[in-house]
Amino acid sequence: MTTLAEPTVATMTLDGEEVTFTPGETIYEVSERHQKEIPTLCYDPRLEPFGGCRLCVVELEGARAPVASCTTRVTEGMVVRTRTPAVDSYRKVLLELVASENRELDVDPLRGYASQELMTLVDRYDARSGRFAGRQSGQSRDDDDNPFILRDYDLCISCYRCVRVCAEQEGDYAISIKNRGFDTQITTEFSGLLKGSACTFCGQCIQTCPTGALADRKAMRAVDQPGKIEKTRTICPYCGVGCSVDLLTKNEKIVGIHPAMDGPANEGALCVKGQFAFDFVHHPDRLATPYVRGEDGQLHEASWDEALGRAADGFRKVVDEHGRHAVYGVASGRAPTEAAYTMQKFIRVGFGTNQIDNCSRA
Numbered sequence: 001m002t003t004l005a006e007p008t009v010a011t012m013t014l015d016g017e018e019v020t021f022t023p024g025e026t027i028y029e030v031s032e033r034h035q036k037e038i039p040t041l042c043y044d045p046r047l048e049p050f051g052g053c054r055l056c057v058v059e060l061e062g063a064r065a066p067v068a069s070c071t072t073r074v075t076e077g078m079v080v081r082t083r084t085p086a087v088d089s090y091r092k093v094l095l096e097l098v099a100s101e102n103r104e105l106d107v108d109p110l111r112g113y114a115s116q117e118l119m120t121l122v123d124r125y126d127a128r129s130g131r132f133a134g135r136q137s138g139q140s141r142d143d144d145d146n147p148f149i150l151r152d153y154d155l156c157i158s159c160y161r162c163v164r165v166c167a168e169q170e171g172d173y174a175i176s177i178k179n180r181g182f183d184t185q186i187t188t189e190f191s192g193l194l195k196g197s198a199c200t201f202c203g204q205c206i207q208t209c210p211t212g213a214l215a216d217r218k219a220m221r222a223v224d225q226p227g228k229i230e231k232t233r234t235i236c237p238y239c240g241v242g243c244s245v246d247l248l249t250k251n252e253k254i255v256g257i258h259p260a261m262d263g264p265a266n267e268g269a270l271c272v273k274g275q276f277a278f279d280f281v282h283h284p285d286r287l288a289t290p291y292v293r294g295e296d297g298q299l300h301e302a303s304w305d306e307a308l309g310r311a312a313d314g315f316r317k318v319v320d321e322h323g324r325h326a327v328y329g330v331a332s333g334r335a336p337t338e339a340a341y342t343m344q345k346f347i348r349v350g351f352g353t354n355q356i357d358n359c360s361r362a
Contacts, residue, residue: 012078027069036082039121041210042159058082095127101136103154110219111212113258118211137182144193148201155213158184162205174199203275219256227251236274240333240360327351333360
């Protein structure tokens with residue numbers, strides 16, 4: 001009888017403690033699992049490690065200089081220190097340099113899911129010194145009149161998370177990078193407007209931006225509205241995927257939407273409708289009560305019992321005049337199992353036909 005060999009346990013020393021790791025993991029991944037606070041501005045767990053911001057550097061025993069933890073893979077016996085006076089000083093200077101390029105650090109959280117990251121790190125490392133000043137990179141595109149995404153590149157720090165999420169997660173490749181150094185710009189093909197590019201306005205670039213340089217233009221309409229921002233977890237109502245979202249509200253009115261990064265169906269992704277199409281909720285023309293057509297040919301307000309009774313009468317009339325196969329049912333792809341079961345019983349038992357399908361196949 002053949003037995004499987006026991007897996008080899010690989011170990012490393014992390015801040016004086018021996019810990020195990022899986023071959024292929026990076027220092028950052030192992031440190032995160034052990035609740036070590038390593039700062040980063042270019043890292044997004046959904047993206048390939050980039051190692052651009054260098055804030056995640058750690059001391060590696062035997063290495064001549066600090067190494068980027070997000071791109072350095074762990075090896076057996078490695079000894080790593082995630083926080084030392086030298087490393088903290090290094091991170092502070094980097095943050096001071098980054099902060100010196102930006103028009104402002106304190107941006108409204110309505111700009112996007114990750115928009116507070118730079119501000120939070122600058123405060124954590126007391127990096128508001130102002131001792132560095134000079135030329136600034138980034139040039140905002142105030143001429144881009146699309147209704148969804150504000151391109152405020154005066155706040156850009158060239159972390160490239162927006163470009164990478166557009167390519168790696170969405171596969172759109174709508175935005176890219178041109179030039180180098182202080183002339184670096186986030187751009188589209190031929191430096192045009194977003195509506196003239198391959199952009200699908202999914203909003204992923206907004207939600208991964210750590211400075212608010214790419215911002216939710218619709219949500220920012222509520223910046224000056226009084227009230228505290230509240231978050232409520234729910235499910236997008238548009239299709240059968242069932243993406244998890246966090247509704248942003250002020251005084252019980254929806255002002256924006258954040259994708260749920262831990263959503264089991266979407267893992268932080270949304271389409272343009274799930275991200276931006278929420279105005280219908282508070283639209284004055286939205287129906288709040290059933291309507292039925294009267295003898296005068298006009299629609300009139302009715303009770304639910306009356307409306308449901310009218311619908312049932314309509315089904316009976318169709319069957320009486322055209323037969324049972326004149327009825328066709330389409331179930332919702334987001335319906336729970338119990339509702340789907342009830343729907344097929346309604347069609348198969350109620351009308352005696354197998355003409356039922358699911359909207360997810362449309």
